[in-house]
Amino acid sequence: MEADELLVLVAGGDQKAFEDLYGLISGPVFGLVRRVVRDPAQSEEVTQEVLLELWRSAARFDPRRGSALAWILTVAHRRAVDRVRSARAAGERERREARRARLPAFDQVSEEVEAGLEREWVRRCLDRLTALQRQSVTLAYYDGYTYREVAERLSLPLGTVKTRMRDGLGRLRECLGGAA
Amino acid sequence: MSLVGRLPRRGGLHSLAAPYALDALDGAERDRFERHLRSCDRCAAETRALSEDAVRLAWSTAAPAPAALRDRVLAAVRTTAQEPAPGRGRPARRLPPHVWGGPPTPERSRPLGRRPPLPPFATATAAAALVVASLFAVQADRTRAERDTARDRAREIAHVLAAPDARAAHGEDDGGRGIGVVASASEGRAVVTLSGYREPSGDRVHQLWVMRPGAEARSLGLFEGDTPLVATGLDRSATSLAVTVEPGGGSHRPTSRPVLQLTLESVGFGE
Known part of the structure; x- marks a missing residue:
């Protein structure tokens, strides 16, 4: 089944459908989050938040607005960006950033x-x-x-x-x- | 504001569509742009198209998620309630003004080295879901007032969760009914979630109170289902939270015995 169909089932509380959906999207979500956040532990944390949000608010998905995967990745990206910015603001990444800046x-x-x-x-x-x-x-x-x-x-x-x-x-x- | 004053700003805002699609606006500009989108259908359509382009960039980043993450997420899902579909929810209820809190304060980041203990599950996920709700406020099929409300609340919640001294407490009875609190003493704010409670019958409501020694209980607002309630202006001397069942619209002081009470000591209050 495709992510779009699964998400509709998930919105109805179908945990098995969520497991299948997890199989389809966890890689893209985790990969995207890690690409932005870099830190593996934080990436896991953000990914977990995003996937739980997805379970909670699956009913908000509107297929007329685009594909499920695009919706999910949009949420994940914004979460990842928010996290990396607060990490940067906290100055924790500065040294590592400096090395990469070259x-x-x-x-x-x-x-x-x-x-x-x-x-x-x-x-x-x-x-x-x-x-x-x-x-x-x-x-x-x-x-x-x-x-x-x-x-x-x-x-x-x-x-x-x-x-x-x-x-x-x-x-x-x-x-x-x-x-x- | 005069029309003349607004025109250039609109043009300026319009050029933010591509940065917005790339999540390259800071918080304040993002909010401003989202407000603009609601009044500009053409911009909303264009922004949606640009967002679809941006998400293609995610195609190149997929990587297998750690196996342990799967177990954690699936276990969490088994114990986490879902939001009803938009439109089917209860109509918005008028709450006392202080529940909405003041204007949003600038975002603060949390130092990485010292994370607060994980908030209770129901609270964390409900709060997170609201953040997403606000994220998709533009697309969601809701009235403007409802979207504004949800967004303000999401901002409040995010703010409490991000406070450096944010701490969590959770109480549960044998029947699995519970209350979750994430509170920041420095901010004087708390996010409070009820779980496992049925809506009171008839027109009655769950009302949240804060207790202080030698003072009358002060109302912190009314619960709407399992939507988190953001309490502001909490004094450090606050000792506990209590929930009572009250007539519709709430009461000035509690008129019944609390159905539950939670001490605030463990979250940095009760000095």
């Missing part, structure tokens, strides 16, 4: 390169973006920086960053196109 953002994607068509495909499409589009998009999405922080890191005006983000997402859509 690498361009996009190279970080390759840290976790594994086989997988989708992974390869996203990478190829990211390659088609201009450098500034790619950095603007990935610093925000994968590293959890606000567009203001991205502008600062790339020494660009705020307006330019907003435009690069929009154009970058547009190109990504063209490239990844009908695969949703």
Whole structure:
């Protein structure tokens, strides 16, 4: 069964359906959270929160608004970003960040390169973006920086960053196109 | 505000659609943008499309989740109640004004080294579910007032949970009925959840009170089902919380014996 159908069953309190749904989405959710949060223990914690929220509020899913997986990953991403920002604010990550800062953002994607068509495909499409589009998009999405922080890191005006983000997402859509 | 004053700001807000889709707005800007979305259908449609683009970036990140996580999550699910579908919930009830609390205070982060003990399950998940509810406020099929209320409440809850001195307490009777509290003495706030209680019959309600030595019980608000109640303005001298069943709309002082009481000592109060 697909995530969308399972989620409807989950909304009705079906625990078995939740187990199946867990099998489908735990990898994507955990991977995304870990990509943003980095710290393994915190990533687990955020993933657990997200999955429990999903159980609690499955009834809020509206299939007319998009796929279940997209909905779940959107929730997970926001949670991950919120967590990484409070961690940063607490200054706990600064030293590790400083070490990573020497690498361009996009190279970080390759840290976790594994086989997988989708992974390869996203990478190829990211390659088609201009450098500034790619950095603007990935610093925000994968590293959890606000567009203001991205502008600062790339020494660009705020307006330019907003435009690069929009154009970058547009190109990504063209490239990844009908695969949703 | 004059129209002239608003126009440039709207244009400025509109350009935030892509950063919003990438979760690249800070909390205040995110809230402002979400408010804007509610009054701008075109922006909402565009933002939705951009969000769909952004989520494609997650395709490249999947990684197997640790096996222990599965056990924890599935065990948790077996004991966690679900929210009713939107629209089928009870109509919003008018609560005393102080239940809504003051304006949101700036977010504070929790030091990583020292985490507060895990809050009781029901409380933690109910609070988390509300946060998600607010997250999807734009899409959810609710009135604006309900969305505002849910979002304010979610913010309050998140704030209490994030306080450096947030601590949890939980009490349960033999019948599995319980009360969960996450409280921050420095903030003077607490998130309180009832679990396992049936709604009182008729028009009656569960009302939450705070007790202080030598003072009358003060109302902290009325419960709506298992929705967490955010209590603000708690004095450090508060010794316990109590829940009574009261006539619809609540009472000025308790008119019946508490159905349950929880001491606040373990969460940093009762000085």
